[in-house]
Amino acid sequence: MRKYSLVFVLQLLLHFVTSGLVRRCSINEFADTDKELQVSIIVSPVPKDNVARRLILSWENASPLSGDWIGLFNEEPTDLSIPLFVVQPHNPSGWAETTSHETASYSQDLGYSKKCLGFWAAYKSAGNSTLASSCLHTEPTWMSDLKTELSPLLLRQIFLPGTHDAGAYDRYNSSSANNLIVKYTITQEEDILSQLVNGVRYLDIRAAYYNDRNDVWWVNHGAVPIHPLQTVFDDVQTFLQNTNEIVILDFHEFPVGFNSGLAIHEKLLEYLEREFGDIAALSSLTWNAQLGEIWSTNRRLLLTYNNNQMVERSDILWPAVAHQWGDVHTLDDLYTYLSGVVNKHPNDRGWSAMAELTPTILQIITDELGGLRRMAGMVNENVTAWYRGTWGQTVNIVSADFFRGTGLVEAAIDWNHIRAQQLTCNIPQQ
Numbered sequence: 001m002r003k004y005s006l007v008f009v010l011q012l013l014l015h016f017v018t019s020g021l022v023r024r025c026s027i028n029e030f031a032d033t034d035k036e037l038q039v040s041i042i043v044s045p046v047p048k049d050n051v052a053r054r055l056i057l058s059w060e061n062a063s064p065l066s067g068d069w070i071g072l073f074n075e076e077p078t079d080l081s082i083p084l085f086v087v088q089p090h091n092p093s094g095w096a097e098t099t100s101h102e103t104a105s106y107s108q109d110l111g112y113s114k115k116c117l118g119f120w121a122a123y124k125s126a127g128n129s130t131l132a133s134s135c136l137h138t139e140p141t142w143m144s145d146l147k148t149e150l151s152p153l154l155l156r157q158i159f160l161p162g163t164h165d166a167g168a169y170d171r172y173n174s175s176s177a178n179n180l181i182v183k184y185t186i187t188q189e190e191d192i193l194s195q196l197v198n199g200v201r202y203l204d205i206r207a208a209y210y211n212d213r214n215d216v217w218w219v220n221h222g223a224v225p226i227h228p229l230q231t232v233f234d235d236v237q238t239f240l241q242n243t244n245e246i247v248i249l250d251f252h253e254f255p256v257g258f259n260s261g262l263a264i265h266e267k268l269l270e271y272l273e274r275e276f277g278d279i280a281a282l283s284s285l286t287w288n289a290q291l292g293e294i295w296s297t298n299r300r301l302l303l304t305y306n307n308n309q310m311v312e313r314s315d316i317l318w319p320a321v322a323h324q325w326g327d328v329h330t331l332d333d334l335y336t337y338l339s340g341v342v343n344k345h346p347n348d349r350g351w352s353a354m355a356e357l358t359p360t361i362l363q364i365i366t367d368e369l370g371g372l373r374r375m376a377g378m379v380n381e382n383v384t385a386w387y388r389g390t391w392g393q394t395v396n397i398v399s400a401d402f403f404r405g406t407g408l409v410e411a412a413i414d415w416n417h418i419r420a421q422q423l424t425c426n427i428p429q430q
């Protein structure tokens with residue numbers, strides 16, 4: 001009898017301990033611990049008075065009291081710092097355009113350790129105590145910084161920030177800004193190295209072949225060649241040599257020069273083998289590989305390729321990332337489309353929510369939407385809120401236009417941290 005009770009008591013204890021663990025590991029509680037006051041700085045894609053890189057203050061999870069203010073500073077804020085710009089919050093979260101802008105740095109000067117880029121945001125109470133602060137900063141090492149934590153996650157379980165049409169980048173130039181081609185082909189302000197140093201880990205590439213040019217390989221947006229492909233490759237090489245990060249280069253479309261069967265694809269594969277043969281991850285790993293397996297081979301570049309015959313021929317070409325692309329022209333339609341893919345997406349390979357608007361030909365000709373910069377400005381705040389919120393729980397990749405106008409890099413880092421903890425917690429339940 002006594003013995004029986006002891007076993008019973010032990011079982012009961014075990015029950016409480018395990019249910020305690022399960023309870024502490026529930027998704028909602030993790031999400032709650034993340035609900036702390038945050039301020040950040042976003043770089044607007046939309047120029048004003050011919051000035052680009054205008055800074056936006058963003059805050060979330062605030063409980064604003066009368067007299068609270070959020071300031072933008074050009075130094076790490078102390079009690080004596082004079083703000084460049086001030087806004088009074090009336091809502092728990094919001095964005096406010098400031099009157100300041102960032103001066104562009106050359107990507108090779110950004111360096112490979114996380115650093116502040118000259119601007120700080122602080123949330124202050126009426127009595128001027130700082131309740132939260134942060135700086136505009138790079139994120140060159142966020143994955144390797146979390147290496148121990150992220151290693152058990154599968155490739156398909158991670159949240160990666162991406163750039164739609166990564167190679168269609170150019171700095172804003174007021175003399176060409178009204179050119180329709182510039183307005184509707186340029187999707188990014190930052191070059192590839194800067195995209196990577198700022199935290200992007202998925203690059204959507206459109207490769208083209210021109211046998212009548214000196215440089216035969218180009219990265220295009222549709223029919224328009226933007227940069228030699230070698231420029232993209234050099235930046236990816238530089239970044240991988242200087243960091244321990246994992247990067248996905250997705251050859252998603254081949255808009256010009258690939259029409260003669262597989263011949264040009266074979267040429268491109270030779271080029272890829274020459275460039276990346278030593279560092280490209282083997283596709284036999286699949287999207288069910290843990291990040292730790294990628295790190296242990298030290299082949300940290302995934303080459304994904306949108307041609308199945310080529311994928312079958314090569315051990316360094318992975319199946320293309322599935323683009324969940326709505327081809328929509330309004331914010332509400334983008335919401336409806338992306339809400340539909342939250343629970344309906346491929347599971348056997350990488351997939352990306354394409355979080356940008358696409359104009360129709362007529363909308364381009366009439367310039368109805370004002371260009372891709374303005375269109376990014378129309379959705380980037382909402383896209384950030386969606387993926388900071390519950391959609392960030394399960395998404396694999398989110399690709400945006402003018403990604404520094406979103407908070408996707410920070411959202412991905414926060415969610416990956418939570419996902420890794422959830423994975424650890426789930427072990428006793430299995």
Ligand SMILES: *[C@@H]1O[C@H](CO)[C@@H](O)[C@H](O)[C@H]1NC(C)=O
Nearest residue numbers: 079080081082083126127128
């Ligand atoms: C708080 O800081 C602002 C901005 O620097 C300043 O104008 C104000 O006088 C300060 N208030 C107090 C109570 O120190």
Ligand SMILES: *[C@@H]1O[C@H](CO)[C@@H](O)[C@H](O)[C@H]1NC(C)=O
Nearest residue numbers: 171172173174175176177179
């Ligand atoms: C800006 O565009 C004009 C006209 O296309 C060009 O001449 C100039 O070199 C460009 N400036 C920069 C800094 O790229």
Ligand SMILES: *[C@@H]1O[C@H](CO)[C@@H](O)[C@H](O)[C@H]1NC(C)=O
Nearest residue numbers: 094331332335381382385386
């Ligand atoms: C977009 O964001 C604005 C401002 O926060 C909000 O009022 C609106 O409901 C959002 N729209 C969607 C579709 O998420």
